Amino acid sequence: MPRIRPIRTEAIVLRQRPLGDADRICVLFSPNRGRIEAVAKGVRKPLSKLSGHVEPLSRGQFGLAHGRSLEVVTDAQTLDSWPALHEDVDRMTEALAMAELVDRSTDFDVASGALYQLLRHSLDELTTSSSPRSVRWWFVLRFLDQQGYRPELDSCVRCRNEVGPEGNGFSAVDGGVVCPTCHGSGVGQRLSSAVFRLLRYMRRSSCESTAQVRVDADASAELERHLRLSLEQALDGRLRSSGFAESLARAETIGRSAASSAAERVQEEQKHAAI
């Protein structure tokens, strides 16, 4: 059997999971090899020289050797550690959603240069953007496009008539905008003119310009719903990381409720002590 030579590749670390007591399996995303699962040996030990270079949401140059069932990371050098994505939990949440999309839609040994550049550019933008969620929206639109699920925004997905900005619907199942007539017959969910305009603007604009657009809470919730349903069609399932985004959005409310319960408890105890 011919000996397979070790390879060197640039890659973004999408995720990790523990293996045994000291190792981790890293899921790498390479522009020319697609999704690679590789064992990083000893990275859970405190003095591991490799551990900081294989952290998820970082980009590096990796040496990979062929192991028995998985590749083995022989060396790694960080190129971008994107500290802001690790230090700011809002940016991290958006970055994880993008990493999960790539993780679930790519295969081993399938070159994905365009998707790699899209992810790299979006993670770069995410570190400095004033609106992390806009970066994700911008990414998702292009991701859907690259996966062959480009949402139709110019003509009705049912009757093919051109659409204006008012009275439309959006059907994730049919893949885009539904004209007022078809929407009136019960097809799709309501698409406000603000979100319709925003979708079209995001499609033709840079990530940076998209982040400058002010989006109110109602439009944001509506856009999230349309994009989530479109992704569920593309991925045939729900994004696991979206659960964390929802928990994070409720965090302050949970904290306030816990604080008021504690205050009631203290009052109750003081009342009993007085009696």
Add this chain to the structure above:
Amino acid sequence: MQRSPATAPTIARLIEAFHRLPGIGPKSAQRLAYHVLRAPRAEAEALSEALLEVKDSTRLCGICQNITDADPCAVCLDPQRSDSTICVVEEPLDVAAIERAGVHRGRYHVLHGAISPMDGVGPEDLKVRELLARLGDATVEEVILAMNPNLEGEATAGYLSRVISVMGVRITRIAHGLPVGADVEYADERTLRAAMTHRVEVDAQRGDD
């Protein structure tokens, strides 16, 4: 695991049981099984009793959620410890490690895991509600977040700090940087950045410890 016809079924069953333990490969499982086989009966009985006892008599401490055989646990009952500080850790073994170092004289809270967004593990899967119930009555002044310095640890610390910040309790995070015995030249960017950001003044009289 492939079973050899030369291995008696009872031994094969024991090998399989050892193989299911974390960090035990097929060879180690075989060695352990044959060790038990050759050991005196009393040693095998002591092992089986210890295994059953750990299942029967341990539970979670009602206060700190650490594994204990008496509720509340010894740490929660210790009057010498300060009630004003709670050190929040991911796993029971983290409590053991911090206790070995003898660097914390307050209380603990064990979450039993860390938030892992891409695996669908959220705060509702951890002992977060139990932690919040311990805060907010002015006894606890500081919560020390002692999560691992990795993505899951950072997600957990980020979530907890957002929840606890509205409760008027001081939140701190253990420092991270270069471990003792490490080489600066092999350190990654984020570790060096953390080490530089959290650098400390060297006391000229004592030297740096």
